[in-house]
Amino acid sequence: MSARRGRIEDVPYPDPTRPAVLHLDLDAFFAAVEQRDKPSLRGKPVVVGGVGGRGVVATASYEARVFGIGSAMPTGQARRLCPNAAYLGGRFDAYRPVSEQVMALARELSPLVEPVSMDEAYVDLGGREDGGPLDVDGVTEIAERFRADVRARTGLTVSVGAGGSKLVAKIASDLRKPDALVVVPPAEQAELLAPLSVKKIPGVGAVSAQQLARHGFHTIGQLAVAGEQELVRLLGRAHGGGLWALSRGIDPRPVISTREAKSVSAESTFGMDLTDRRDLEHRLGRLSERVAARLVEQGLAGRTVTIKVRRYDFQTLNRSRTLQHATSSAKEVGGHARELLRAIDLAGGVRLLGVGVSGLTEYAQADLLSADDVEPVLDPDLPEEPEEPVRDDAEEWRPGQDVCHDEHGPGWVQGSGAGRVTVRFEGPHTPVGRIRTFADDDPALRPAGPPEYLPQGDPAPG
Incomplete structure (x- = not known):
């Protein structure tokens, strides 16, 4: 049953005795779509985000993460760590359709699907109408079938965690990334949580972690043993009491199928x-x-x-x-x-x-x-601001941008500057493509939409 706006009392709470809550997390999503659509980048470090002097990393492929590159890192720092990576601007017109496909597959599992972002969602299998066993074997079968469907439909991998609550499912999905499934039986969740860092608990940031460390609390298991009274004394009733509950895997938050904008x-x-x-x-x-x-x-x-x-x-x-x-x-x-x-x-x-x-x-x-x-009052002596915000990495031809050439067909921009633009002509179902360089005002070269990805089993166009 989906939630009505502003109300969640009609939403069933997760059953903590069954591992029926899934957390879905597409692996290195933006970078994975780029590698899927660009054969020359497969198996190589790829960084997606702002490519200008003030840009930041949105997503790094696992090949780039080996060099220490991570989300929210300044792009300049990432370039120093791995100068030979491919640095690409985002293509949200390519990412959104993939996200919609994955969320549609998730809704085939249960009507209780709570998207967290384009590449992440919770699913409560307890909302299924067809019933069926939701023990470890049953949940494992459902999740493996979903992962196979995502790969066949999108060409991407998804890591899935399953447990008796959102907390456990979220932690489980991150344990063996990428391309993994971890199902946590409720009877084993305390053993799973105990050795993990306190930073794995939502809401425990750097400041809280340092405060806990000063009192000898480094792992979730240590918090669970400490007791509620001690944590309340250190962190206050709201934060301390909630933290103690989470340290024992107690997380009653429901999966809300309609997320309200905050x-x-x-x-x-x-x-x-x-x-x-x-x-x-x-x-x-x-x-x-x-x-x-x-x-x-x-x-x-x-x-x-x-x-x-x-x-x-x-x-x-x-x-x-x-x-x-x-x-x-x-x-x-x-x-x-x-x-x-x-x-x-x-x-x-x-x-x-x-x-x-x-x-x-x-x-x-x-x-x-x-x-x-309806009309805002603005200073008429100042010039109109452009419709879209001006970013420091804005340029006519962006690295990673989809283009099409009248003679060579579809491809993507590898780089531009000094009046030239370099394009590699390839797509998701082609071999590694050839590179050509053109004048940046070449009338035969134009921006294009993202290339079509054919799911496995679909016939290639004649």
Whole structure:
């Protein structure tokens, strides 16, 4: 049974006596799609993310991870660790259809599917209508069939963890990546959890881990033995009590098939540091327009307005204001965002600016009385901001971009610069392709959509 907006009381809670909760995690998803579609990159280090001077890594292939490259690492640092890797910009028009295929396969297992991101989801097999055994053997059979279906349909591998709760399933899926299945019988979960680092528990970050380590707690098993009273004394009732429950594998969170948005936001990264306060306030207004449009589109409004400012020295500042009523008005969001910005020291420059609205609800009473708030008030003396944010790695031809040439057919951009663009002509079902270099304004070369991937067993086009 799926959850209604804002309510989860109708959602069945996981049965802790059965390993029926699955956590699905596509292995190195973005990089895996790139390697699937580009034969010359298979078995080689691939890094997907921002390719400019201020870019960060979104995903690294397992071949790149050997060099110590990981998500959220600055691209410049990654290049120093592995200069010979392929550094590609993201192709979300290629990733989204694959994600949709995998989520559709997950929904064939059970209606209780909770997507966490494009490459990750929980499934509660207890929501199946056909019944059937959900013991270790039954869950193993279901999960192995799902993994085989994902490989056949998408050409990618998925790691799956199964347990009596979200916590155990999530930890299990990460134990033997990539391309693995780990089913944890409820009777064995304490033994599995005991030797693992406390950082494996959701909510235990670097600060909490250091605090626990100072008191001799390094593993989940040590937390379980410590007892609730000791953890509450160290971390407070809410955090300490919750941590003790999780250390024993107790996690009653249900798998919610309709995930509610916690916030709606938009941000821009600038090619050079901006110092003009009027210009930044103008850009905040444009970002507020985008946020408000998304709120209206989803039938939502929110009470808390937040701005995000990343300074020239990479220090990130967040400032929030909670209103007495929910709003989806661009004028109101922009006004509060600009007031929050005025309290921040902008000396030295700003490289990223963002606006978000949280504390969401389905309607905004104030908006019913504010029909004149549709158009935001902006400074007319400042130029219009482009429709899409300008990123420091923006260029006409992006590494990894899909293209097509009138003579050579489909391919992808390996690199560009100095008026030239280098293209390798290949696709997911071809041998490693040849490389050609063209003038970057060659009329025969044009951007293209992602190549078609044919599932295993489908006939190749004639």
